[in-house]
Amino acid sequence: MSHFQRILVIGAHPDDAEFHAGGLMLSQARRGSRIGILSLTDGSAGHLSMDRPTLAARRRTEALAAAQILGADVDVWNEPDGQLTDSPALREELVVAIRQFEPDLIVTHRPYDYHPDHRACAKLVQDACYLLRVPNIQPDIPALGVDPVVLQMCDFFTRPAPFRADVVLPIDNDFEAILDLLACHESQVFEWLPHITGIPVSGESMSWLAKFYGSRPKRIAREYGTGCRYAEAFEISEYGQQMNATDCAARLGLT
Ligand SMILES: [Zn+2]
Helix, strand or coil: CCCCCEEEEEECCCCHHHHHHHHHHHHHHHCCCEEEEEEEECCCCCCCCCCHHHHHHHHHHHHHHHHHHHCCEEEEEEECCCCCCCCHHHHHHHHHHHHHHCCCEEEECCCCCCCHHHHHHHHHHHHHHHHCCCCCCCCCCCCCCCCCEEEEECCCCCCCCCCCCCEEEECHHHHHHHHHHHHHCHHHHHHHHHHHHCCCCCCCHHHHHHHHHHHHHHHHHHHHCCCCCCEEEEEECCCCCCCCHHHHHHHCCCC
8 A cells, every 4th residue: 555645744842743753754754755744833932941032943943953854844833832722713824734735644633632732733733624625715725635634643641532542653663763853852852851851861861862752652662562662653533534544554554
């Protein structure tokens, strides 16, 4: 089965794509998929000492550096970090952006998550996806002929509905490369996240990052994987094109 041609990963923050779908992006880029990364906010909240404009500029540079490694297109919108809300205007901007990229696969957050921006992003994407084929919404940009498949990135929240691992992607072979992508987001992985989680960087920074980041894909592998040490997992959204899990896995080269 042929790979997805154009994959758009839409996150709330400039590092969400790499954190939750770095392995998917790396593996699919290798198979020839065009990768796009869109951050709906400017990432300007996540720091202990930098002000918003300075941090926003830094995070844009970091996002570009990671995208360059991937050979991906990247766009960081100017919505203030921490204040993302679902609005008709933003939803239509998203309809335009998705139509312009013409993805056959969209990857985004689930609507149940710890971060209000993640939940707002998920809602915006879900509602935009419903409108991609409606010509009277943003009539200047041609409506899509086919709905993209929408995959939601893994989280461990259980209310109102727990995550369902429809597709599990082993990432053992890409683990080091994902660390390289994450290391581009240095304001987050080496400054803000150690501060906010109370897990300070110790020893050699990349070894520390392997442990810090690795705990999550390790848990995914333990809960949903078979025979791998690290994994990413995705749930097929009820919005977008409906595809069964076996076919989706095949299109990602997993079977
Ligand atoms: Zn985020």
